Amino acid sequence: xxxxxxxxxxxxxxxxxxxxxxxxxxxxxxxxxxxxxxxxxxxxxxxxxxxxxxxxxxxxxxxxxxxxxxxxxxxxxxxxxxxxxxxxxxxxxxxxxxxxxxxxxxxxxxxxxxxxxxxxx
Amino acid sequence: xxxxxxxxxxxxxxxxxxxxxxxxxxxxxxxxxxxxxxxxxxxxxxxxxxxxxxxxxxxxxxxxxxxxxxxxxxxxxxxxxxxxxxxxxxxxxxxxxxxxxxxxxxxxxxxxxxxxxxxxxxxxxxxxx
Numbered sequence: 378x379x380x381x382x383x384x385x386x387x388x389x390x391x392x393x394x395x396x397x398x399x400x401x402x403x404x405x406x407x408x409x410x411x412x413x414x415x416x417x418x419x420x421x422x423x424x425x426x427x428x429x430x431x432x433x434x435x436x437x438x439x440x441x442x443x444x445x446x447x448x449x450x451x452x453x454x455x456x457x458x459x460x461x462x463x464x465x466x467x468x469x470x471x472x473x474x475x476x477x478x479x480x481x482x483x484x485x486x487x488x489x490x491x492x493x494x495x496x497x498x
Numbered sequence: 499x500x501x502x503x504x505x506x507x508x509x510x511x512x513x514x515x516x517x518x519x520x521x522x523x524x525x526x527x528x529x530x531x532x533x534x535x536x537x538x539x540x541x542x543x544x545x546x547x548x549x550x551x552x553x554x555x556x557x558x559x560x561x562x563x564x565x566x567x568x569x570x571x572x573x574x575x576x577x578x579x580x581x582x583x584x585x586x587x588x589x590x591x592x593x594x595x596x597x598x599x600x601x602x603x604x605x606x607x608x609x610x611x612x613x614x615x616x617x618x619x620x621x622x623x624x625x626x627x
Contacts, residue, residue: 396592399585406578414618419571420562420625424551444541451534458527479538487541493548 391453398450405443424494431494444487452480518601522584529581536574568626575622576615583607 413419417426430436456476464472516524546557561567587603590596596603 396589399589403582403585406582410575410578414571414575415621418621418624420559422558424547424554427547427554428551447537451530451537454530455534458530483538483541486545490541490544490547494544 398446432496452476518604522604529577532577572622580611
């Protein structure tokens, strides 16, 4: 008989957001891999090509949403994995704080990088 | 529901008794940790773009000239493809679709990951070997 294993409380807000970001990430991660490894070979990537792609509004927005959703999905996944392993109380709060700070820093730095890759800054 | 007590999946000490669903859980967790670790590394490497085109280009060329980086990229592809395919499987399971065939869909995820990764090796190693 099949059983269900999950690190999440099913039906919770974090559980739902993890699923919604997953649906978006499935498409955009596959697109990212195909574009930057198969359409354009990774070894042949140069700043000029990156700048050309990132200066297109649609591509830029897609990549920024990719950054934001991947960061949320990853950090939320790590948090839930640790909760699943039994962290509680102060330890749980401290880890949540560190993960939120790490996530926000990553999105901030990623945004800086994304803007530097365009021809508008 | 099930009458079989398989114990706690978090108890890795009893991995020899794990069923397909438990292995899927372990692999999804492992690939998730790798991907989130890579995400931070990826942004760190791309941060060279903030110092100009020259540093960005020389960093990418330098990394791509290393054979070990090409193999790590193949590993990353394997991890990402499995996480995507098993993620699709999890979404269906959460919707109540295919729950009784969840072991078969796990094996299918593994097999398809293997096929995609093997087929991609020439592209990933091209020019490095």
